[in-house]
Structures are given as C-alpha cells and as structure tokens.
Amino acid sequence: MTFLTADAMTGGYGAADILHACTLAVDRGEIAVIVGPNGAGKSTAMKAVFGMLPLRAGHVSLDGTNITTLSPQERVRAGMGFVPQVRNVFVSMSVEENLEMGAFIRDDDFHDTMEQVFSLFPILRQKRRQPAGELSGGQRQQVAVGRALMTKPSLLMLDEPTAGVSPIVMDELFDKILEVAATGIAILMVEQNARQALAIADRGYVLVQGRNRFTDTGEALLADPEVRRTFLGG
Template structure:
C-alpha cells in the first residue's frame, strides 16, 4: 500500500476496534489476491468495502475473519493481535460473520436458527432474542416457520439475527443485499444502521456501492486487492474519480 493510501486509512480510522493491516495473501498456495490491503472499523461505526468485480473485496473480509492465511500483515481486535486465531476462536473473541450464501439452516425454524447462533453462550439468551425480534418484527411473526421457506430478504434477516445472537463487537456482512429488491435493500440498510447505533461495529462488503456509501462512516475502494481510495462515505460519493470509475458517473 502506498504512503498516501496509508495516510488515508489512518485519517479515517483513528481508533479502530478491528483492523486488518497491510494484508497480503490469497487462498492456499495460489497467487496473492490481496496486496498490502488495510481495512479498519471504529466502534459503533459502519465501514464499507466496495470496488469492481474481482477486486478482492470478499477476500479482504475473509482474511480479516481468518478464513485464509495472510503472508504479510496482521489483524487486531480491540488492540489484541488475533492473526493466528481460527475463525471459531475469533467468534469467541467478539466477531460475527454472515457469508453471502448458505448463511442459514433452511430446514430449521427461524427461532431454531437464532438459537443456533447462541451456541457459544451459557447464559440466558431470551433478552438478546427479544432484541432481535424488535429489530426484525417479521421474524417474530414467522418464528416457527422453516427459514428456507422465507423470502430472500427475510432469510438475510435470519442470517443477521443469528450472527447477533453471539453478542458480537464486530458484525461482518458479505454482500447482505445480494439478490433482494431495492425496497428490501433499503430496509436492510436501515436495520444495519440501527445495529451500529447500539455500539456494534459493522464491516460490510457491498456491490451496491452508491447506496452502501450513503450509510458508511468510512469506505474503502479496492482495486486488484489493494487500497485505491479511502474516505468517509460522503467524501467518496463526491470524489469525481470514484464517481466516474466505480459509481457510474
């Protein structure tokens, strides 16, 4: 990552609760996909990763969550180096990850899916579940229905709700609005804002770049696995280079 890009990241994430810094790596023994990539999010803020197809957005997210080995760089959560931890151990440390696909148990009911999200907890989960039903009222109405019978937007709500059952410090979302209608997308983004207001940090990869940057406290534009542009959502939306290259003008 260039010094200018490093300065941009440092400026917008001065006290990150989570940071993947200078990450270089790829899958297995294959070629590197990330090249000195840095992604960070502050407590209770929304950080969005955008960029063209094949830019390494989801790879950066997975690297932060420990789903691939990075050859260079580090990942820190709350100031603690977690680079060597497995994804399961990172969940125990306060991270939750919602993949783009296969993110629910379709044969289980909505409520059973939420219960599965609390598998690490040994305390009373009823209060957390009530909070999720307040956040997603439709899930309370359909709590006994098989999750696989729900609409795409409702299944995404189940997936997010299940992740929130772990009471994470950081919620990571990979393309949460993929395949849903614009109305459902707006509703999901509204709920994501509500989650952030509770103090949970949101790190999100999103293909609907313009809409995602509208709710972002900080945005990262990746190109070929490296930081190309970093700034607040408003700054990136008004940047003529970003608009022309990534937002359709």
C-alpha cells in the first residue's frame, strides 16, 4: 500500500476547478516531484493534499487512513510537514526559535530532533541565535525545512524549495532532500527546476491545466522525448 495516495482530486477556488482528477502518490523513503508549466496547478495540488483546498471529488489517504476531511492542523498531527514557497520563516525570530516553533505540537523532549536538524544543516547551528530575516535565501529555506522536520513528519511536502537560490545552493538543497528521504521520510515536492528535480525523483508527475499529463519514474520522464521537448527545453 502506498504511504500517501491523493486520488482523482478535483477542486479549486470558488466555482472554478483548477484540479481535474489529479492523482499523486509517494511511498516512505521516496521522492515524488511535481513539474509542469506555470499555471498547471502544481502548488494547488500540494495545497489540496495538505487540506488547504476543499475537494469536490477524490480523496487523500495517509498510511491507509482517509484524511480527506481533516484540517491542515490535523494533518500535521497525522504526520504531514508542509514548507510553503514564500513567507516560510518567522523573520524576527532567531533560527533556534523558528525550530522550536516547529515543535509546538509535541509534548516530548524535542532537543534530539533539533540536533538532527543541526547535523543536517550545520550552518544553522552556527547561526542559531541570529534572526531568520538576516539569513540568505538558501539559509532561510534550510530553516523552513528544519522547522517542518521538528514535527517529526512521515511525509514532508516542499513547494518550490529552490526558488530564487543560486545553482550551487540548489544542488546543496537537493543533496539534503536526498538525505532526508534516506531516513524513510516520504517527500512530495513541487519544483520549477524540472530537469534537476526529476534527476533525484523516484516518481515524477507532469501536470498540465490541473490534469496528469505524464506519470513515470524521474529517470523515465527525463528520457521521454515528448517530455524533454515540451517541458524540459529539448
């Protein structure tokens, strides 16, 4: 049984549907990447999985449990961690305070998890007392991912984690995402840098106008002539 299944999701804002029978899935320890042109519904699909968008049809299940009616807060408690593309850190708070905010749902000792975050992102240990608003774009993304990991998620959702960062920082972030997946966490990610993202993906989804256009392994999508010509620049 696939760990996360978002099956035939249909929904949107107001009367207009943006998603049309969109289906996504990812298993523990896998990386699933959603790519497609601007306006394809990629971020909307992520919001639907996280419960920020009501569905008119379809369902979402996590580890065999139907969570379609759960709120985002309830989904966090069920094991989902979500990192939005923008406004994903508390800029006036220190790095350490941001990470502590990620542990708000926990009533156990979370310091071991914080140490794991610092091991994954050593620069955050160095800057733990510094306001997050003073960090570079790449470092802020590390704080945002680290804060999501503080909830001890079984599914980590990333909405364009490399937006606005340099190619070097992008490569570093992708390496860290691979490290997180290697711990057994399922990762669902929207990414504009499609070629690089598909290179690390176990599963790839190409969305067009809210519909699944291509679904395959990342390797197979990179090798598909039509996908390369239409979505990857040849």
